[in-house]
């Protein structure tokens with residue numbers, strides 16, 4: 041059973057003043073008590089400000105968001121991350137920032153987020169597998185961090201890397217993917233205000249399966265761009281390799297913008313299934329740039345997005 045707000049009630053307008061403890065009781069009362077045991081009633085609430093970038097669409101429940109995941113380090117099944125990611129040690133955590141930056145270094149996560157204003161960003165999320173969710177992230181703009189460390193003029197791309205720790209990430213002992221998982225953005229994409237680093241969701245720290253303690257969220261691109269459990273951010277001059285492009289270059293391009301007009305070679309991208317809608321829910325049409333075209337379409341002026349997919 042899942043809990044949903046009444047249609048018309050805007051989460052973005054109630055969340056900032058809402059007591060998360062009360063919300064948890066609401067959730068519990070709606071029959072998703074089991075979730076409480078998973079996320080833990082003692083997890084720290086993170087102070088956030090609402091964001092004008094948030095969608096008014098009804099967010100998926102925390103239960104949906106934290107039990108239907110792609111995190112191949114823990115297996116390929118949607119339930120594998122929820123089952124296995126508790127093995128991951130997320131504290132201490134450091135992030136290496138290197139390449140074409142003024143202040144390279146290995147930073148403790150606490151220093152990465154020190155003094156940063158956390159926002160609640162309720163974003164639509166569209167997986168390349170043609171399902172979608174709406175997720176109330178807690179995070180801050182990647183640009184904030186990049187500006188802090190000082191991006192040098194030769195930098196054209198940002199490369200990001202996930203932790204490699206096979207003792208805690210069992211599938212890294214296999215050749216399922218070329219580990220560690222890596223992703224990248226063009227610098228202007230990385231600096232776009234929609235691009236965030238998330239440290240939480242639903243006002244609390246990220247569940248491990250969602251990419252704790254720090255993951256990228258790029259809402260106008262297919263989900264695989266949103267790399268989890270980041271340990272390295274490099275400013276580079278050349279387009280960096282990306283895990284899914286290496287795994288299937290004709291299926292996954294560097295840009296990976298949500299585009300209903302460019303089919304994946306094995307399935308259409310024209311519609312999507314919203315997780316939690318139930319088996320009788322209608323598929324909904326997928327929007328160009330996942331509905332964020334107004335903010336980001338200009339980044340791709342002059343490009344043929346059927347070729348540079």
Ligand SMILES: Nc1nc2c(c(=O)[nH]1)N[C@H]1C(S)=C(S)[C@@H](COP(=O)(O)O)O[C@H]1N2
Pocket residue numbers: 108109110111112113167168202221249250251262263264265266267268269
């Ligand atoms: N390190 C890492 N990051 C990853 C993945 C992964 O397997 N490993 N999967 C990607 C894919 S395909 C998707 S759809 C999203 C899923 O994020 P979610 O589980 O928080 O919904 O994470 C992306 N980031």
Ligand SMILES: [Mo]
Pocket residue numbers: 110167168169262263264
């Ligand atoms: Mo995905």
